[in-house]
Amino acid sequence: MTTTMMRLRQHLASSPIYTSAIARIGNSRAPHRLLPVAPPQKHRPTSTTNKPLLLILLLLCFFFLFLIPTVLLPPARVMSSSSSASDAAAAAVPFEKPRAVVKKLLAESQPEGQGATVRRSIGRHELRNLDPFLMLDEFSVSKPAGFPDHPHRGFETVTYMLEVRVLYSSKSCVTCLCPSAPRELFAQMSPSCAGLELQGAFTHQDFAGHKGTIRAGDVQWMTAGRGIVHSEMPAGDGVQKGLQLWINLSSKDKMIEPRYQELQSKDISRAEKDGVEVRIIAGEAFGVRSPVYTRTPTMYMDFTMRPGSQLHQPVPEGWNAFVYIIDGEGVFGREKSAPVSAHHCIVLGDGDGISVWNKSGAPLRFALVAGQPLGEPVVQHGPFVMNSRAEIQQAMEDYYYGKNGFERASQWSSSA
Numbered sequence: 444m445t446t447t448m449m450r451l452r453q454h455l456a457s458s459p460i461y462t463s464a465i466a467r468i469g470n471s472r473a474p475h476r477l478l479p480v481a482p483p484q485k486h487r488p489t490s491t492t493n494k495p496l497l498l499i500l501l502l503l504c505f506f507f508l509f510l511i512p513t514v515l516l517p518p519a520r521v522m523s524s525s526s527s528a529s530d531a532a533a534a535a536v537p538f539e540k541p542r543a544v545v546k547k548l549l550a551e552s553q554p555e556g557q558g559a560t561v562r563r564s565i566g567r568h569e570l571r572n573l574d575p576f577l578m579l580d581e582f583s584v585s586k587p588a589g590f591p592d593h594p595h596r597g598f599e600t601v602t603y604m605l606e607v608r609v610l611y612s613s614k615s616c617v618t619c620l621c622p623s624a625p626r627e628l629f630a631q632m633s634p635s636c637a638g639l640e641l642q643g644a645f646t647h648q649d650f651a652g653h654k655g656t657i658r659a660g661d662v663q664w665m666t667a668g669r670g671i672v673h674s675e676m677p678a679g680d681g682v683q684k685g686l687q688l689w690i691n692l693s694s695k696d697k698m699i700e701p702r703y704q705e706l707q708s709k710d711i712s713r714a715e716k717d718g719v720e721v722r723i724i725a726g727e728a729f730g731v732r733s734p735v736y737t738r739t740p741t742m743y744m745d746f747t748m749r750p751g752s753q754l755h756q757p758v759p760e761g762w763n764a765f766v767y768i769i770d771g772e773g774v775f776g777r778e779k780s781a782p783v784s785a786h787h788c789i790v791l792g793d794g795d796g797i798s799v800w801n802k803s804g805a806p807l808r809f810a811l812v813a814g815q816p817l818g819e820p821v822v823q824h825g826p827f828v829m830n831s832r833a834e835i836q837q838a839m840e841d842y843y844y845g846k847n848g849f850e851r852a853s854q855w856s857s858s859a
């Protein structure tokens with residue numbers, strides 16, 4: 444295949460909105476690529492003697508512009524078996540306005556709570572917040588570290604437990620824990636589940652008497668509203684991992700009564716298509732919808748893509764969106780961009796959907812999160828997030844004096 448043809452194919456492949464031949468011809472960039480032989484005409488005086496020459500040139504233009512793209516190009520695509528798959532993939536991007544990567548941030552480990560470590564991405568000075576998202580931590584905690592008694596007001600926290608894979612010697616792996624969800628997912632991906640155990644558990648208790656443990660794959664969606672005082676501590680042995688996302692509440696919702704939505708791993712909607720598995724924590728993917736109610740409109744997906752698979756996931760236009768890579772590496776936004784690896788947070792530009800390719804030899808797992816921006820001032824003081832400094836002052840007073848939602852704060856402490 445000639446260089447010109449390859450360039451043309453790339454150009455057309457990256458312009459899926461050009462669906463008609465007229466539109467292709469209308470592209471002002473095309474003639475420069477298609478007519479390398481046509482010399483510049485501007486110094487040649489127009490006279491009656493070169494009219495036939497102009498006519499021939501016009502015919503040539505017509506030939507190159509119209510016939511090559513419409514007649515010669517499709518057979519060329521079929522002939523090339525080596526790259527036809529990737530061309531088809533690029534052309535298959537179903538979005539009019541695909542979302543691009545506008546920011547990439549590596550979440551480095553930092554201390555948090557009591558002896559715990561978090562990889563923070565949103566909430567750091569490089570990415571103060573991403574309306575309506577205030578913070579994203581990938582936490583990694585072993586006993587006795589944790590997050591002892593502390594308050595929240597004005598937003599929601601979403602805790603999603605991740606599996607931790609522990610390598611055992613072959614002899615001690617008699618009770619391999621692969622059968623239950625989401626363990627079977629991992630079992631499918633690894634050639635053998637032998638030698639691996641998955642764990643992850645966090646116990647939560649609050650000043651209103653709620654207490655519970657969430658395990659690998661479970662979600663706790665907590666609306667702190669006017670006030671919660673709680674503790675979040677590791678329940679199992681070894682390292683407990685998970686993601687905690689803070690979602691802001693609009694001014695009208697900041698002082699609502701606290702609320703919990705807890706989803707066990709087995710109850711989380713899931714879907715699978717063409718080598719891509721998704722756990723739908725909030726929102727809709729592959730035609731499947733999560734039962735979680737999001738007061739601030741939010742989508743939260745946990746995608747696992749097999750090597751060689753691709754994904755085109757719609758994301759509502761106007762919503763802020765980001766990806767957090769949990770495992771593996773993937774290509775996001777444009778097929779030709781460089782792969783991004785685990786523990787990176789990727790902020791997406793606006794558009795109607797995101798495309799992802801796993802070109803690596805290992806599974807790619809990431810969270811895709813998007814939310815409708817609130818467009819309100821954000822004033823944060825530690826665990827209190829309000830709209831003004833005066834409201835923060837009020838929150839601190841309420842917590843200190845035990846009022847306006849913090850009535851039970853002074854008499855309560857978590858039990859061991």
Ligand code: MN
Nearest residue numbers: 593595600675
């Ligand atoms: Mn908390």
